[in-house]
Amino acid sequence: MPGNQKNSKSLALGGSDDELRAQFSALTTRRSVGTLLDVSLRQLTYHLYIYPEKARYAQFDISKKSGGSRRIDSPISALKIIQRKLNQVLSAVYEPRRPVHGFVFDRSIVTNAKVHLGAKFILNIDLKNFFPCINLGRVRGMFMAHPYNIPADAATTLAQICCFKGALPQGAPTSPIVSNMVCAALDGHLLKLAGRYNCLYSRYADDITFSTRTRTWGIRWIVNAIPG
16 A cells, blocks of 8 residues: 555545534544545554554755744644544634634634734743654553543544644644643643733743733733743
8 A cells, every 4th residue: 555645535624613523522442433534444554553664754954033943843644634624623622722722713823913913011922842752652641531521542543643743743733732731731821920920821832921900010020920
């Protein structure tokens, strides 16, 4: 089976968001994941376990505006189709928290900035190696935990679809939404922390921002409260 062979009956899934959510919640095994994504168990197994890992992605570097380069891992067409379908499902399943502005429909870097208009103090934190730091174990655990509660076999398959060399790849269709799903607990914690010190919190991908419209030093308290 050639590595670039299309392994789907169509490039997008049919069904409403409600239907996709119901099918997602009913996942139990690798076979059920394949059924959801309109991929045979044989094809899914081939692309996840048999086709050589190093041949599943094209790797290249792009220049960063801040200097240096960023490594991009772009999946081959067959795997990309599977990931695009899973991304369609996850888009129906994931409910973004209010502070999340990256990779969310109708939100952007502009809506993220508007949160902090009129602030007297602003603290911005750029998380280093955002996607590579989200490993397969964390992705699998996220699918298994509340609110998704996917059984281990299906959760493992979902994580393996999303990950390359044990982590989220920069360049896969699923990486942005999966990173938001993994960061849901972080967003909840930082939102509560911001409220405690009379600050506002937002996140755009790996860009975390706190601000305050008061003249108090809530930002300083937040810096001292963040571990590490």
